[in-house]
Amino acid sequence: MKNLLITHTDMDGVAAAGLYLYATGISEYKVIYTEPYLMNEVLRRVVVNPPERIAVFDIGVNPGVFSQVLEAISSLSAKKVEIEWFDHHVWDREWVESMRRYEVKLHVDRETCGVGVVAKHAFIKRSNVPPDFLENLVNGVCGGDLWRFDHWLSPFYIRLVRRKDPVSWKNVVVKTISSGVYWDRAFEEKVLEEFEKELEELSELSKNMDFEVFEANGFKIGVVHVREDVENSFLASLVLSRVGLDVAVIVSRDGKLSLRSRNVNVRDLAVALNGGGHLKASGAKIQIPLTVKVLTAFSRKFLIEYVADLIKENASYLKRLRD
Numbered sequence: 001m002k003n004l005l006i007t008h009t010d011m012d013g014v015a016a017a018g019l020y021l022y023a024t025g026i027s028e029y030k031v032i033y034t035e036p037y038l039m040n041e042v043l044r045r046v047v048v049n050p051p052e053r054i055a056v057f058d059i060g061v062n063p064g065v066f067s068q069v070l071e072a073i074s075s076l077s078a079k080k081v082e083i084e085w086f087d088h089h090v091w092d093r094e095w096v097e098s099m100r101r102y103e104v105k106l107h108v109d110r111e112t113c114g115v116g117v118v119a120k121h122a123f124i125k126r127s128n129v130p131p132d133f134l135e136n137l138v139n140g141v142c143g144g145d146l147w148r149f150d151h152w153l154s155p156f157y158i159r160l161v162r163r164k165d166p167v168s169w170k171n172v173v174v175k176t177i178s179s180g181v182y183w184d185r186a187f188e189e190k191v192l193e194e195f196e197k198e199l200e201e202l203s204e205l206s207k208n209m210d211f212e213v214f215e216a217n218g219f220k221i222g223v224v225h226v227r228e229d230v231e232n233s234f235l236a237s238l239v240l241s242r243v244g245l246d247v248a249v250i251v252s253r254d255g256k257l258s259l260r261s262r263n264v265n266v267r268d269l270a271v272a273l274n275g276g277g278h279l280k281a282s283g284a285k286i287q288i289p290l291t292v293k294v295l296t297a298f299s300r301k302f303l304i305e306y307v308a309d310l311i312k313e314n315a316s317y318l319k320r321l322r323d
Contacts, residue, residue: 003029004051006042008058008114011161012145014170015137016057016086016114018177023122033170036276037285040065043072053082058114060089064274070098077102086117089277090267110278113142130180137182147233147281153183158231159194160187197229202238205230210300211239212308216315219246219264223308225300226252233281236260247318251307253296255286269317273310279321286310 003026007013017031030051034042036059046054054076061069076083084105091108099106107121119138123129140153149155161173169190176184211224222245227235236248240262247266250258257273259266259282267282275284288296288303295302 001028001030001049001051002026002053004046004054005029005031006039006054006056006059007031007033009033009035009161009163009170010058010145011157011173012114012141013058014161014173015141015157015177016118017055018174019115019118019137020055020057020086020122021174021178022180023118023124023126025126031171031174033167034059035285036060036062037065037274040068040072043069043076047072047075047079050076050079050081054084056083056085056087057118058087059085060087060276061091061095062274062276063271066095070102073099073102073104077104086114086121088113088117090279112138113145115141133180133182137177140182156183156187156191158233159191159198162194162231164228194229198231198234201227201229205235205238209239210304211243212301212304213243213245214308214312216312217318219315219318221245221247221249221308221311221315223249223251223304223311225304226250226256226258232258233260249307249311251303253288253293253303255288257284257286257307259283263321265319265321268319269311269314272314272317 005017005020007017021029032042039059039062073083085099086107088109090110096106096108107117109117109120116138119134136153139151140157143149143151143154144158161170172186205227209224211222213220213222222239222243224235224239226232232250236250236258239245239248240260246264247259247261259270261280265279267277267279270276270282270284273284273286275282277283288306292302292306
């Protein structure tokens with residue numbers, strides 16, 4: 001295997017991988033879809049039989065596993081593996097310096113999304129790129145990922161790839177974009193299917209929603225259980241508005257937390273929980289005690305209460321953002 005692409009599981013990560021292939025013309029490759037908190041495991045397996053080149057997209061630093069990630073990168077660097085990393089999340093200076101110490105070609109730009117970083121830094125060998133392809137793909141994906149929705153494709157792209165989607169579908173999207181196509185009939189059919197599921201779920205949500213609201217550190221916070229067919233950001237936006245929250249926390253049974261706000265820095269809280277991300281949109285993965293897992297099988301309220309208590313204990317990390 002010559003080229004290994006490691007990318008995030010959402011649309012931004014998938015699009016970034018596809019655009020990288022389009023920009024570089026690489027035809028022999030494998031794609032691994034993962035989350036930041038699993039990067040240590042992914043790289044540990046790669047070290048055993050490394051490729052010639054690794055490209056990483058839309059994956060920031062998870063403090064809880066970063067030392068193990070560096071250890072793997074050190075081994076890969078010693079084996080002369082070329083590593084490129086494209087990201088748009090917040091990176092501390094020491095993380096950047098650690099990566100560059102091992103000659104990782106790191107491209108971090110917080111002003112755009114993952115696919116936007118690729119668009120800025122990967123087009124070295126390719127010329128005569130159709131402007132409408134880059135413009136629609138980058139602006140459409142970034143508009144959804146950064147929650148701006150300032151492009152007509154943004155609400156469609158954010159539904160085109162869901163983290164729960166099978167690898168086979170993500171591979172289809174990567175291949176389509178790598179061929180220079182930003183939208184096609186298969187994409188349209190998938191999005192329509194997602195809209196139908198989402199409308200059914202939102203209708204149910206209007207009648208019954210599992211959540212707990214409380215105040216901590218001067219902020220009104222809500223913890224809500226994830227809904228399978230509603231994107232976390234949409235669910236968070238709904239409860240932020242409906243309940244008048246400062247912070248929304250979306251929790252799933254496996255311990256994944258999505259933190260969202262419109263005016264509060266939630267990243268520091270995420271980092272305290274060994275996660276990370278953006279100032280207004282971050283995530284973390286926590287360990288759920290066995291007793292809570294068992295009780296949650298009977299009622300989601302036990303999981304919600306456990307997470308609510310955890311957020312209360314760490315609420316001092318929340319800070320109001322200046323306008």
